[in-house]
Amino acid sequence: MSFNLKAYNTFGLDVEATYGFVINDFVMFDMAFKKIKESGLPFIVLGEGSDVLFTDDFNGVVLINRLLGYEFSEDANYHFVKIQAGERFDNVIRTCIKRGIYGLENLAFIPGTAGAAPVQNIGAYGASFSDFCRYVEVLDLNNNKLARIKASDCEFGYRTSIFKKKENIGRYIITAVELKIPKEWKPNLNYASLAELQGTTAEQIYEHVVNVRKSKLPDPKVIGNAGSFFKNPTVNISTYEELKAEYDTVPGYFTEGDDNVKLAAGWLIEKAGCKGLRLGNAGTYDKQSLIVVNHGEATPDEVVNVARFVRSEVHKKFGIELVPEVRIFGRNGECVL
Template identity: 40%
Template structure:
């Protein structure tokens, strides 16, 4: 009997699947069949089902937090199903700061390493000690060091070499006892009192002012990656758009703000069916309802085309799109 996927992803497009398997104990994975197409899901805040899914949705709902105090840091070992923001709040309450810049990012701990979540100058990779995963082929639990995870900007081995081969079951973080704040991003530079709690509260305030609550207005958070462009292109663009926000990436590249590009292209409020470029933050697409996956695909392609025509920059979507029984990448079709 088909089950609705609408409550299982925050973009809330109407879709169904034949089976949803909820994992509350990692040992269930050893009995779980992976012979059909499958999709691993946390809270569905970075995944959109464009239409009916033809396989099994495996929802990780395991819980558990273990803390070990070491000489210079705290080792936190966290089950994949734990809520990310609640973990950040817990660490501050326990006097173990470090993750406060990553407050209010939706989703689970197990989903966080897949795209190496980041915000306000901090990336998850900075704190990862190891990631444990269930290897589907061998049915063994394997640990990778942070280096073995091959973290990059919104990237990891779980998007490449281990894609569809692994289910993340636990993530371990090392939080230094000597706290060093990261205040490089705008709103954090204005803080009068610099404490972990103050940073935490400012990040929440900033995110709430820009990003709609997905449980009030359906969305999947930041929809596009901030593009990394060559310095030569950046210099050309700055001559025309001197206000373009840009951040050092490496000696030959800078990262530019995708939301700014979309907004300056005049796309805020642009709507296709019930899909809209959010009025407060152009990086977010919202779903007012009465929408289908095809409407979202049309919107993404339109945004990509407009940004390309204006800036010669290719936008890539950060959100995972599931179409039928597989992941679907919407790539810009360059005009001839």
């Protein structure tokens, strides 16, 4: 048996899993778990596969989460939106805007499902999933029961949460999330490139973000990719000042209440000479070097080579180690680059 994953990873890599199940309801979960039990193989849950790199065929079971549905409720001050994990997060934003629920617009057009949004605490344009999360509903495989994990217990951080912790890998399957969105809408225009949008509506901010993203990021349907391949690294102030003395254009973002500075990984990659790099059928995107791309029929090895080369060139030039944001899966499960 095999289950082709080409349509289920936005890198568009032609890899296979031993078994795959598209989960539309809890009956399918039962079937998938029967197979996992009888085969003794590891499993992975996927949404749209827009944050994963398969370096090989996966000797295991893939569960494609397609649980769909919404529930809306409210109190005097908040809208509450419960979303099944397989809904596309961008559809959630558009559905909310249509119903007059505003606030999520800065997160427009990020690929992927609602169920994956808490995993790396998706974020863009000065907003993060955690700004709106009330709780995450999970199937806890330690006791096979559904549970709610309050946002305050999710340990959300920059592209991280408890769902990425080593001890929780394979423990939680996210089945739904509930958002808590203030009824009193204030546009979030703190991000520099949104400042010009003073006085606009949530719809206009949504459209603006979509247009900017379309102009900057490759469409995975045309050029395979998984968005930012690496996280923006954090360095201490003295390292930042040394860099600044040598390169006065180095972009650094001070994080509040912290002595660290976040650097733009894309800038480091560009200055290390890797913007628009091409090695075989893989490379970095010419408009945004932080994105590793599949130019056509790239193999997993070609994508891995590009990512390793970029990481090594940045290390050689700046002494900074880039860490992948993308989750990497090899033959037996999650692995490192």
